[in-house]
Amino acid sequence: MPARPFNHLWRVFATGLSFTTFGIGGVLLGLIAFPLLNLLVWQRQRRNRIARSLVRHSFGAFIQLMRVLGVLSYELHGVDRLQREGLLVLANHPTLIDVVFLGWLTPNADCVVKSALLRNPVMIGPVSATGYIVNASGPGLIADCVSSLRGGGNLLIFPEGTRSPPGGFGALQRGAANVAVRAPVDLTPVIITCNPPTLGKGGRWYRVPSRRFHIRIDVRPDLAVAPFLDGDSLDGTSPGMAARRLTEHLREYFEMELARARA
Amino acid sequence: MSASYSKDELYARISDILQNTFDIDAEQITPQAQLGDDLDIDSIDAVDLIVQLKPIIGGNLKPEAFKTVRTVQDVVDALHEMLQASA
Numbered sequence: 001m002p003a004r005p006f007n008h009l010w011r012v013f014a015t016g017l018s019f020t021t022f023g024i025g026g027v028l029l030g031l032i033a034f035p036l037l038n039l040l041v042w043q044r045q046r047r048n049r050i051a052r053s054l055v056r057h058s059f060g061a062f063i064q065l066m067r068v069l070g071v072l073s074y075e076l077h078g079v080d081r082l083q084r085e086g087l088l089v090l091a092n093h094p095t096l097i098d099v100v101f102l103g104w105l106t107p108n109a110d111c112v113v114k115s116a117l118l119r120n121p122v123m124i125g126p127v128s129a130t131g132y133i134v135n136a137s138g139p140g141l142i143a144d145c146v147s148s149l150r151g152g153g154n155l156l157i158f159p160e161g162t163r164s165p166p167g168g169f170g171a172l173q174r175g176a177a178n179v180a181v182r183a184p185v186d187l188t189p190v191i192i193t194c195n196p197p198t199l200g201k202g203g204r205w206y207r208v209p210s211r212r213f214h215i216r217i218d219v220r221p222d223l224a225v226a227p228f229l230d231g232d233s234l235d236g237t238s239p240g241m242a243a244r245r246l247t248e249h250l251r252e253y254f255e256m257e258l259a260r261a262r263a
Numbered sequence: 264m265s266a267s268y269s270k271d272e273l274y275a276r277i278s279d280i281l282q283n284t285f286d287i288d289a290e291q292i293t294p295q296a297q298l299g300d301d302l303d304i305d306s307i308d309a310v311d312l313i314v315q316l317k318p319i320i321g322g323n324l325k326p327e328a329f330k331t332v333r334t335v336q337d338v339v340d341a342l343h344e345m346l347q348a349s350a
Binding site: 139142173174175178238239240241243244245 | 283284285286305306307308309310311
């Protein structure tokens with residue numbers, strides 16, 4: 001039995017209420033707002049901007065709801081750095097919620113979504129309205145990411161490819177580094193911590209932590225990609241090699257920054 | 264184009280490409296080495312690898328033939344077959 005049973009029960013209830021709201025809101029947006037947007041705004045770039053802004057403000061409202069209900073608290077550092085265009089934003093992924101935070105804090109955010117979402121009737125509207133990159137084409141994905149960045153989108157990638165293991169940092173995929181070296185574009189790293197841990201991989205939503213969880217979002221200064229290329233371009237160094245070296249550097253960087261953030 | 268590459272020559276070319284393009288150590292490269300599990304070649308690298316192989320067999324390269332390759336030797340065999348077919 002938790003030490004403060006009422007507080008615990010309240011947070012189970014509030015967490016359930018938050019997720020129900022998120023679900024109902026998502027269905028309403030997915031079945032009404034986004035299809036309307038697809039119908040009414042034909043100019044693709046304008047439609048994408050409006051849809052992304054709608055997602056952004058919905059995520060913001062959801063976070064404020066959870067804060068007011070006492071489910072979570074948060075602190076933000078360096079988020080001004082996200083107020084730019086064409087950023088490649090890389091973050092660790094300790095909880096389900098961090099995608100909602102990054103989606104809220106990043107204007108004109110683009111992300112890669114599973115192609116299976118295009119078979120989900122609630123998701124067809126939002127995915128096509130926002131113009132999110134659909135992960136259907138394997139290597140073609142890198143080219144899609146590069147053109148999103150060139151179009152001014154801020155691309156969010158969790159380079160581990162899935163949620164981080166409890167208290168750690170998972171093996172890195174090389175996709176994010178490949179986008180960086182082929183664009184080429186600098187990286188904007190974000191260090192996320194959640195204390196106590198919750199909503200990790202395989203966790204159940206009603207297993208709420210012993211106290212209100214606290215999310216810390218720290219947007220770090222950009223990491224330059226040029227040192228991993230030959231000067232500013234890839235003359236001589238193959239992209240595969242540059243992506244390997246950059247991935248290794250990212251692994252060291254994230255492990256060091258995470259250790260510092262938890263200290 | 265020369266269809267005169269022997270399997271040994273093809274293997275040597277592929278080994279060179281793996282070392283120079285992907286920083287893979289020579290001692291890791293064996294005919295039986297699995298491209299994915301042993302040499303850490305992902306789907307993005309596979310595309311780069313095929314681009315590098317193109318000069319060897321010119322216009323006769325069939326990317327779909329690489330879908331089933333698993334090992335370095337499989338790549339050698341697939342290339343050899345393409346060269347034979349175009350000879």
